[in-house]
């Protein structure tokens with residue numbers, strides 16, 4: 001049972017398959033030319049997932065090599081990637097070869113960047129193994145590595161040739177990483193779809209428990225929404241993909257202010273959405289009753305508490321948001337579920353008021 005979605009772009013299209021048994025059946029696998037070769041880059045936390053995929057490729061006559069790596073943000077460094085380029089060279093990979101990325105957002109971002117740059121670009125296939133990667137990072141072709149001065153500062157747009165999202169890949173995912181993915185899923189519901197939000201309000205605990213009856217349709221729905229945004233604005237220049245930044249302005253600042261050590265990305269986005277919903281209300285865009293409804297859901301999903309941070313420290317990180325133009329931060333706010341409002345003139349007093357309120361939610 002699987003669903004295939006297509007990302008249609010002016011220069012081509014590729015399938016994103018969501019469903020079961022994908023690692024043994026490899027649907028829509030790209031053609032490998034006369035001497036097909038694949039390097040499988042896999043997060044060592046999930047290296048067993050590479051076994052059926054590699055066996056099936058070999059059965060189909062592919063020459064394969066596997067590189068299993070320990071994953072942390074440190075892997076998204078140019079230095080660390082030399083080992084991957086080296087493995088491609090050892091395999092004598094050509095422009096027809098394929099790099100397969102099995103892992104979460106770190107592996108996907110790094111593999112995509114290697115694929116964008118090895119011999120000026122080879123194809124890659126994403127097999128996302130975190131919920132966050134299945135609903136977000138594996139889609140859309142943004143690849144990146146970090147610079148000591150900031151995250152994701154070096155990168156390229158390089159679309160994969162195929163994405164295989166199998167719920168079985170998530171079976172070993174720790175609870176906090178599942179919550180992190182849920183954060184991004186809630187973002188899609190809040191920004192695009194009242195119906196999806198209603199479903200999540202009823203079933204988010206089943207989703208967290210990886211109940212396939214809820215999980216598979218939810219992942220497919222998110223993929224559909226993200227692919228629509230990417231198809232309309234592949235290189236993120238028209239403002240259409242900006243919607244996907246909901247909750248991220250505050251979330252990114254929180255991650256940076258805590259040196260990327262305290263929150264998973266989606267956990268920080270959950271805090272960011274608590275902030276953005278309250279800010280939408282305080283700025284008069286979102287009616288109070290609706291804000292209350294959204295905040296009820298957002299406060300139920302467990303995330304680590306806010307650390308003791310001084311507001312000016314966080315405010316400074318917000319000012320340096322990558323998406324800011326000049327000195328103006330582009331706040332993605334809500335007028336209603338599914339109705340996003342881009343506010344470039346949020347008053348300082350409103351920001352500080354919301355900061356105080358999310359630090360003292362009961363008051």
Ligand SMILES: NC(=O)c1ccc[n+]([C@@H]2O[C@H](COP(=O)([O-])OP(=O)(O)OC[C@H]3O[C@@H](n4cnc5c(N)ncnc54)[C@H](O)[C@@H]3O)[C@@H](O)[C@H]2O)c1
Nearest residue numbers: 045071104105106107129130132133137142169170172173
């Ligand atoms: N390219 C994009 O559009 C985009 C979007 C959002 C985030 N990102 C990037 O994605 C990264 C975060 O992604 P992530 O949350 O997937 O992090 P991750 O890749 O670091 O994975 C999180 C943790 O889960 C482990 N893991 C992965 N799959 C597992 C599984 N099935 N079972 C058990 N453990 C597993 C990993 O080893 C790691 O410890 C960040 O680097 C962020 O910048 C990219």
